[in-house]
Structure formats: structure tokens, C-alpha cells
Amino acid sequence: MINKLRRGKSTLESMQAANNRKILINLGSAHTVIDRFIQKTGDPGDLIDLKKRLTILSSELFNKDRMQFNVKVVTMDDWNSAEKAVIDSSEKLAIELERQLTAGLDIAAIEGYTDAVSNAILNRLQVTPELNAHYGKILKNKKSELKVNDGVSLEFDNYLNSLLAKYANxxxxxxxxxxxxxxxxxxxxxxxxxxxxxxxxxxxxxxxxxxxxxxxxxxxxxxxxxxxxxxxxxxxxxxxxxxxxxxxxxxxxxxxxxxxxxxxxxxxxxxxxxxxxxxxxxxxxxxxxxxxxxxx
Known part of the structure; x- marks a missing residue:
């Protein structure tokens, strides 16, 4: 199973799961455009390699071993910036590929945007107990609500993300x-x-x-x-x-x-x-x- 479903009350992990869903949509869009280019070109070797890279990146979203686990204290700003970097880089990749459908294929540019996604995933920050506790205090003041309560939200988000990863590939x-x-x-x-x-x-x-x-x-x-x-x-x-x-x-x-x-x-x-x-x-x-x- 992808990222085995589990119960939990970590709101930050729920947020990360929701972010994964956005990223998977962007990577899936890029995957689809590359498929179109493969069907059009007579020598799809580089494109096939890029398609494989996107498949690997989709899987690495769920690989916590790829994330940085820093000894130093990680702030909420650090964590939010790292999450934003992955979302933004995947969105830029999807937008660039859509642009190339009309402007023409540029393998080097695609590779550059794909490298940016890979680096952002590598530099993603794990949710530590300390960070979770800190965020929990923030939420007490904001009285944030989950769409689905009692710890089910994270499990359901992970399930939807698993389906997206499947449909992307x-x-x-x-x-x-x-x-x-x-x-x-x-x-x-x-x-x-x-x-x-x-x-x-x-x-x-x-x-x-x-x-x-x-x-x-x-x-x-x-x-x-x-x-x-x-x-x-x-x-x-x-x-x-x-x-x-x-x-x-x-x-x-x-x-x-x-x-x-x-x-x-x-x-x-x-x-x-x-x-x-x-x-x-x-x-x-x-x-x-x-x-x-x-x-x-």
C-alpha cells in the first residue's frame, strides 16, 4: 500500500497530506502532457526518462526518509516555506509543460523544472513532535476545524492521495x-x-x-x-x-x-x-x- 492509512490527530500531517494532493495533481498534469509529446515525437527517449522521473517523484512524496530531519529547532515559518517550495515548483512544472504544448518542446527547460521539484522534495521538513505541539497551541487560539473530525481527516486525505498517485501513473x-x-x-x-x-x-x-x-x-x-x-x-x-x-x-x-x-x-x-x-x-x-x- 502507498503510505499506509493510519489514524492520527496531527493537524500538520493533515495539512501535509492535503499539500500532497495538490502536488500530485500538478505532477499528474505534467505526466499527461509528456505522454502527449511522446506520442508525437519520433525519438521519445528523453521524454520517457522524464516520465519515469515524475513517477518516482510522486512516490517520494510519501517517503519520509527523503525529508530533512534537522537537529536544530524548526519554526513554523521554516516548515511552511518548505511546503510552499514543493507546491510552487510542481505548479511551475505543470504550467511550463502546458505552455510548451503550444510554444514547442524544450527538454532542457523541463529537466530544470523537474530538478526544482526534486530538490524541494529533498528539502522538505518532517513534522516533529515539538513542531506539532507548537502548532497545536496556535490552533487553540484559532479554534480551527477539520472537515472530517476525530482523526479521520488524515486517514481520508491519505486515501485520496493514494488514489491520485495511482491515477497519475x-x-x-x-x-x-x-x-x-x-x-x-x-x-x-x-x-x-x-x-x-x-x-x-x-x-x-x-x-x-x-x-x-x-x-x-x-x-x-x-x-x-x-x-x-x-x-x-x-x-x-x-x-x-x-x-x-x-x-x-x-x-x-x-x-x-x-x-x-x-x-x-x-x-x-x-x-x-x-x-x-x-x-x-x-x-x-x-x-x-x-x-x-x-x-x-
Missing amino acids: FNPGALHMGGNPDNVKWEYTSGSKSVTATMTLRGGTSLVFETRWEDETDLAGLVKKEIASVKKNEYKCLCLVNRSWDGGSRDFARRFEYPKMSLYLHDLKEGFYYNNSNASAVHYKSWFSTELKKKA
Whole structure:
């Protein structure tokens, strides 16, 4: 698993996890543009190497051994500056690559921006107990609130980041109705409590993976609305996440059957509930796991 999910009350770690999500979006955007250049050029060797570097950088975001653990006292300003450096450098890389789509390919410039991201990750600062304690005192005065309470926020943020890392490196190689699509458009976005990935095939057919936090207790009513929103020529896989699901909701998910949608309930304590007798639901379930491994 990528960055094994765990419970915790470290608000700074929650912030770092949220920052990781922004960085992964930027690296994923850069990854997508490089893929486009690879398809256009006759000698993609350098581009393939850059693509591999971006994949490695995405993984290194979760490698605490890469971060600096300074003996000296680290201030909040130090920590914030180091976080900002990673976010800003990844954003500049993504913007530069988008610019090159129209201005023309410049390998040296891409390498320079990629080096900046690598250095920023290397110089990132770990969250120390002392820094956490200091920040905790600041929060007492500000009465800051987490979007999802009781330590679940960090676990959920890490889960979304794991999905983003997966979607940045892989897309579905085979569809539930058979066939291996080519010339597809693969995009993914992140909200405060959600991640959505969309694959658009020639002819307008699309496959949508949506993962989001859900507090709605009327699951049947919610799913009815989701079904009504599924577009023509679209297949949707919806994963609803909560710290736990009641027995009725679990049974509903296990029985759910619809030609254009699969439903997954992710229980942060127990795992997934879905209709494992439905071939389409089984086919796409791995795309909601945190394993950084290409599957169909």
C-alpha cells in the first residue's frame, strides 16, 4: 500500500497530506502532457526518462526518509516555506509543460523544472513532535476545524492521495465490456473531500471513477439521484466513503445492480462493500484500492 492509512490527530500531517494532493495533481498534469509529446515525437527517449522521473517523484512524496530531519529547532515559518517550495515548483512544472504544448518542446527547460521539484522534495521538513505541539497551541487560539473530525481527516486525505498517485501513473487497460482502448483521454481532479477520474474514448463514451466522503443516511435516495445523473454513453463507478456504514447500507451495496453504474461503500474501519457477483463491479474494484499497481 502507498503510505499506509493510519489514524492520527496531527493537524500538520493533515495539512501535509492535503499539500500532497495538490502536488500530485500538478505532477499528474505534467505526466499527461509528456505522454502527449511522446506520442508525437519520433525519438521519445528523453521524454520517457522524464516520465519515469515524475513517477518516482510522486512516490517520494510519501517517503519520509527523503525529508530533512534537522537537529536544530524548526519554526513554523521554516516548515511552511518548505511546503510552499514543493507546491510552487510542481505548479511551475505543470504550467511550463502546458505552455510548451503550444510554444514547442524544450527538454532542457523541463529537466530544470523537474530538478526544482526534486530538490524541494529533498528539502522538505518532517513534522516533529515539538513542531506539532507548537502548532497545536496556535490552533487553540484559532479554534480551527477539520472537515472530517476525530482523526479521520488524515486517514481520508491519505486515501485520496493514494488514489491520485495511482491515477497519475495508470489508467484502465481493459474495459468491463471487453477490449483494450487506445487514443483515450484520461483526466482526474481533486476536491476537498473527493477525487474523480474520467476516461473518454473515441465516440464520446466515457468511464468515470468518483470517490467522495458521504454523510447521507438515505443511501437509496442518494443512489437514485446518482443513477439519474449518469450521462448517455457513460459508465460510472461511485465509491462513497465514511468511517463506518450501517447494516442496511452494507446490504444495499451488496445487492446493488444497475447496467450503467457500480457502487462501492468504503468503510474506513472494515474495508469495501459492493456486489461481488456483478462482473463490472468486480472488474473496477481495484481502482479504488490504495495499491500502486496497474490492474485492468
